[in-house]
Amino acid sequence: MQKIAIASDHGGFELKEKLLDYYRNKKIQMLDLGTYSSESCDYPDEAQKMCDAIRNGEADCGILICGTGIGISIAANRCAHIRAALLYNDDVARLAREHNNANIAVFGGRTMTFDEVCRRMDIFLNTPFEGGRHQRRIDKIETLK
Ligand code: RB5
Numbered sequence: 001m002q003k004i005a006i007a008s009d010h011g012g013f014e015l016k017e018k019l020l021d022y023y024r025n026k027k028i029q030m031l032d033l034g035t036y037s038s039e040s041c042d043y044p045d046e047a048q049k050m051c052d053a054i055r056n057g058e059a060d061c062g063i064l065i066c067g068t069g070i071g072i073s074i075a076a077n078r079c080a081h082i083r084a085a086l087l088y089n090d091d092v093a094r095l096a097r098e099h100n101n102a103n104i105a106v107f108g109g110r111t112m113t114f115d116e117v118c119r120r121m122d123i124f125l126n127t128p129f130e131g132g133r134h135q136r137r138i139d140k141i142e143t144l145k
Pocket of ligand 1: 010066068070071072
């Protein structure tokens with residue numbers, strides 16, 4: 001059974017809470033890393049908590065949310081071994097796993113609907129990495145300075 005970590009800033013707080021309810025009702029183990037209210041906070045802090053949790057093996061994959069998904073993607077992708085993908089449509093949700101072996105799905109709390117996010121997460125969780133030539137490219141990402 002997969003364990004999913006989830007974190008957001010204030011722009012993603014409402015969507016984060018809905019997703020927590022949704023997955024807990026499905027008996028999926030969730031790790032809620034915050035933020036814990038709609039008070040303004042800084043998305044790099046939330047991204048850092050998520051990246052630490054993924055790298056420490058506290059969860060199998062993560063969900064990050066800010067207003068657009070852009071700021072928190074930029075922040076998370078600064079952290080080594082993290083591949084955070086902004087899932088802006090269903091095909092991208094599949095390709096982020098098949099080609100990029102993404103370990104964090106990112107969403108925009110102010111730009112995407114709950115139904116879209118649930119559908120894309122379903123694709124993300126059920127699509128394996130293809131490996132092969134894609135592994136070579138991921139290995140190259142690890143060498144970037
Ligand atoms: C916060 O107002 C907003 O800037 C943030 O949630 C995000 O959209 C940044 O990219």
